[in-house]
Amino acid sequence: MLRIQNLTCYYGRIRAIKGVSLSVAKGRIITLIGANGAGKSTILSAICGILGNWEGEITFEGSSLKALDPPSVVKLGISLVPEGRLVFPPLSVMDNLKLGAYTLYRKNNSTAAAETLEQVMDLFPILRQRANQPAGTLSGGEQQMLAIGRALMARPRLLLLDEPSMGLAPQIVEKILQTIEFLRDNGYTILLVEQNARAALEIADRGYVFETGSVVLQGEASSLLEDQDVKRAFLGKDYGDFYEDRQ
């Protein structure tokens, strides 16, 4: 469904991604794991058209994403749930969701938008309850649901998730992960970027391990979980331990 070959990205003169190839098959969760600064989020930015200056090839369902701006990428069926959620705090939950259907409204397709809105609220009942509340008053977990819901409003076939567990308590992380699995089981394809490697590998089908801008390992998520290198580098502490340390 998504295929990347030899992707190279620059931030100024710094080569952040050094020739990465990866692929995402339909109906699967693929996760990118690696330390902070390994280049995982950069790849998402390149796919979405946020980062224009990349070399290599990115194709989605056979068509190239080269030189496309973010709205065109969304139109093709790819939505991003950004790191830190980035909901609009003063706007209501409802308005935040409607903003996600921007491309549908542009096409004057408000029936489709309304339909999707219903589906999203069925998926996340909490959003229906809080529909008129300003998004800023939601808890972290609820805001993450909202961010995912907003991305789904564009009716994507491929969902890109950037650090959805960041800053959330373990129980809430668990819930978010269940949601991601639920989305996969309902036909969405998911590219998940996570620092919480164990959590990501537990729900993913396949994974890619990044080190300073290159892929050093890939494979079935279950085998990566067992891998000594991965264990040493990323699974030393799971999020539970990490959370406990901070208290």
Place this chain on the structure above:
Amino acid sequence: MKTANNVGSMTADEKNQLQLERLQSSINRAYRNVPFHRQRFAAAGTEPSHIQSIPDIARLPFMKRKHLSEHYPYDLFAVPLRDIVRIHTAPGTTRNPTVSGYTQQDLHVWQQILARGLHAAGVTPHDILQINLSPGLANWGRDYKRGAELTEASVIPNIPLSIEKKVMLLRDYKTSVLVTTPAMAMELALYIKQQGINTNALELARLILAGDLVTPDNRRFLEETLNVTTWLHYGLSEVPGPAIAFECSQHQGLHINEDHFLAEIVDPDKGTPLPDGEPGELVLTTLTTRAFPLIRFRTGDRASIYTQACGCGSSLRRIQWFAERTDEIMNIDGVNVHGQLVLSNIEETIGRLSGPVYFFVQQVGAKKYLEVWLPVSADIFSDEIKELEKLIHYAENKLRENLGVPVDIRLREKIE
């Protein structure tokens, strides 16, 4: 992405993407973790990000057997020793043996590779599978055992047996699949024929032939005499193991496990890549190996890649394997023997000789062995014939131990 079991059903495009991804990450790992690879990449003026397509691999330098010996024992390992769960030793090109390591993951992958080859030969949980390989292929014996266990066949592991005992096991244990070398299979068939044993009394239905090429004549003889179907496997006895390529039900060439190995055919003299269909030296790159990555390893085996798809429908490309080698290595019943190693062993046991030492592969019946001719000279001359015999005997034993093949040393007064 396809799982290990249905990899043959990938489209060429999917396979290309899988190989590219695995090649790139494998090269990244080797470059980061093994100084040998890093230095050689630098010397060749290249780095991992230059490999942007499968043909780009031609930019990388070759790995040869001598490199394995030069970096004895652990310098080519790409993971810390604590991740290694098995260490294999095989005769090398010099005094130093070839050492290779396997992580838990590597062994798991090998098991699947072996099981795939056995599945292709029709092995099922109903089979009783007997493994008979020469002592020099002891490592393979373990690999076949693990692979066969994954197919859930009942496995009789590799142990040294006399031919009588072998036949007894075949008959009494109701062996249906025998994994062996072509030479050992020939020995068995000749014995069965000589003894007038009725093959109808045997359950044997399949022979998996490993280690050496089987000639079409011998193959026909085996199939007719033993009333079996034969399946050929290709592997390397030193690194990384057996069944790198295997025959399918079509018996036309051997499918390479392309999800784990990248195969190239190169001109043995110039090292330039050759197009599909042209015979040359088989060069292998590992795609999934963690502990002991091989990058463009010159196998010394002569092969060509089939240009047409196989009738079985698998997208795994096939090689035709030829008998001649592209190097000096002798294949004795599946075990690779390097001439340099023979000479250094002679020197160690008998001492430096003034005349030339000759050695070659001999065959008596189906059995192949290494024959060494030593010049009789003052160096080893002894008044006591007994002393001389003792020395020869000692040298034979030593060679046999170190090479893992049968050895016969003869003294020649005059070698023409």
